[in-house]
Amino acid sequence: MKRLWFAIKAVLMLIAVIVIISVYWTAAYFLSEWVYARLNWQPHPLARQLMTSILGFFLFGFSMSVIAPFIRKHEKVFWQNMMDAIQRIAQGDFRVHLPVDRENRNHPFSKLATGINDMVAQLRVMEEMRQEFISNVSHEIGSPLTSIRGFARALKNENLSREQRMRYLDIIETECVRLSKLSENLLRLTMLESNQPPFFPAPxxxxxxxxxxxxxxxxxxxxxxxxxxxxxxxxxxxxxxxxxxxxxxxxxxxxxxxxxxxxxxxxxxxxxxxxxxxxxxxxxxxxxxxxxxxxxxxxxxxxxxxxxxxxxxxxxxxxxxxxxxxxxxxxxxxxxxxxxxxxxxxxxxxxxxxxxxx
CATH class of the missing domain: 3.30.565.10 (Histidine kinase-like ATPase, C-terminal domain)
Structure with missing residues (x-):
């Protein structure tokens, strides 16, 4: 189906080019004939053909020079938006969204804008995961540290009984073990997520x-x-x-x-x-x-x-x-x-x- 649609588009483009060329060369022919009639001049057929072709190229080039600024203006706006978006992404702003022409999704500009939007969406998800990870690590580390600090301060009380001291020391030891396990697991997970994790298979x-x-x-x-x-x-x-x-x-x-x-x-x-x-x-x-x-x-x-x-x-x-x-x-x-x-x-x-x- 895609090949058929591609073939149809190619044929339509060829027909459009032929029609445009025919329009310009037809206009060049009638314009040159009008000039010959006004000058009462009958040039050689070869000269007629050459002059018609030259005039056709001139008319085509002139019309393109008139239309080009409008096309370039559209391109300039697109590239300016693209550069602004890239600068914002480089600064850590992942809320960027480039407009996409829904009616012309296969156009290179539309594909480029769609690719940028998909990349930004992935970066935004990764940034949210990074922030959540930092928040979770801070919480997991902060909780036992607060407990250790509190019971260490309580141990300064000279009126504590031996049983209370031993209980506080047991809690401090438990929280230290918890911190140690957290550190070990973080290192293990980082190692496993590296490009070359340790992997030694054997039966x-x-x-x-x-x-x-x-x-x-x-x-x-x-x-x-x-x-x-x-x-x-x-x-x-x-x-x-x-x-x-x-x-x-x-x-x-x-x-x-x-x-x-x-x-x-x-x-x-x-x-x-x-x-x-x-x-x-x-x-x-x-x-x-x-x-x-x-x-x-x-x-x-x-x-x-x-x-x-x-x-x-x-x-x-x-x-x-x-x-x-x-x-x-x-x-x-x-x-x-x-x-x-x-x-x-x-x-x-x-x-x-x-x-x-x-």
Whole structure:
């Protein structure tokens, strides 16, 4: 269809050019004939043809010189608007919007304006994300620092009992650990989002890795008297074992955090064609539908008060998503409020060393 439309436009343009040339040369012919009649002169046919052609070119050039200022004025206005827009973008103003001729979208000016508008829209989104990121980091750092400063000041009171001092010191230590984890996660996320993140795939037993991580988390889920079940099919996968261990730790720790005492957590592993599928399900409070599409964003907390009580920073799922993407896999969540949550990770059985660039 596009080729047909292009051919029709080409034919119409050719017809328009022929019509314009015919009009000018016809006008040149009648004008020259009028001059010959007035001068009572009958030149040679070749001279007639040459003079008609010269006059036709002259009339065409003269008319173009008259029309050109109006066309150039339009172009000048366009380029002036373009330069002003670029200067505003360079100064950090991403509210720029260039007018686009809707009736002539295929014109080079319209395409250029559309490209500038799309670029500005993307820059505006990135700027909003940057500001939100800075705000979140400042908040996450400011909260424990305020707590540390307050309890450090309270420790100056010489009338405190030993029990109070130890309790304040425990709180200060907890907040320091929280700051340390936040710093580590920020550095890890920055490293994963770099152009060359660390990625060293090798074949290993995924079921054995999941079983080992479950045993490492036993003190946490045993303390809450959780019923933990594992249905692990034997699967050999070629991937970065260290990176994927962070994914499983984050998912299992989240399940333990948000599952109430006496609840149940289930980890399943199965092979579907050329992919390994891991699901981590819990019987926690679940996640609202409106929060599920943002749950993997940095610092996003579906339930801020609950997340703060659990000591999270909102980076764990972002790190997990990035690691899965490096392996050319996919992570998703399915949940309903009050019915728990199910996180699903799909990974190719054989991740190549070039997967990180995909």
């Amino acid at each position: 290993y037993r995924l079921d054995a890795q999941l079983q080992t991580i479950l045993l490492r988390c036993e003190p946490q889920w045993a303390e809450k008297e959780l019923d933990v079940g594992a249905d692990l099919e034997k699967v050999v996968i070629t991937a970065d074992e260290d990176l994927l261990s962070q994914v499983w730790l984050n998912l299992i720790h989240n399940a333990i955090k948000f599952t109430p005492k006496g609840g149940r957590i289930t980890i399943r592993l199965e092979k579907r064609g050329d992919r390994a599928v891991v699901t981590v399900s819990d019987t926690g409070p679940g996640i609202d539908q409106q929060d599920q599409h943002r749950i993997f964003e940095r610092f996003y907390k579906a339930d801020k008060s609950r997340h703060r009580a659990a000591g999270g920073s909102g980076l764990g799922l972002s790190i997990a998503k990035k690691i899965v993407e490096i392996h050319q896999g996919r992570i998703s969540v399915h949940s309903r409020p009050g019915e728990g949550a199910v996180f699903t990770v799909e990974l190719p059985l054989h991740a190549s060393e070039t997967a990180q660039s995909g």
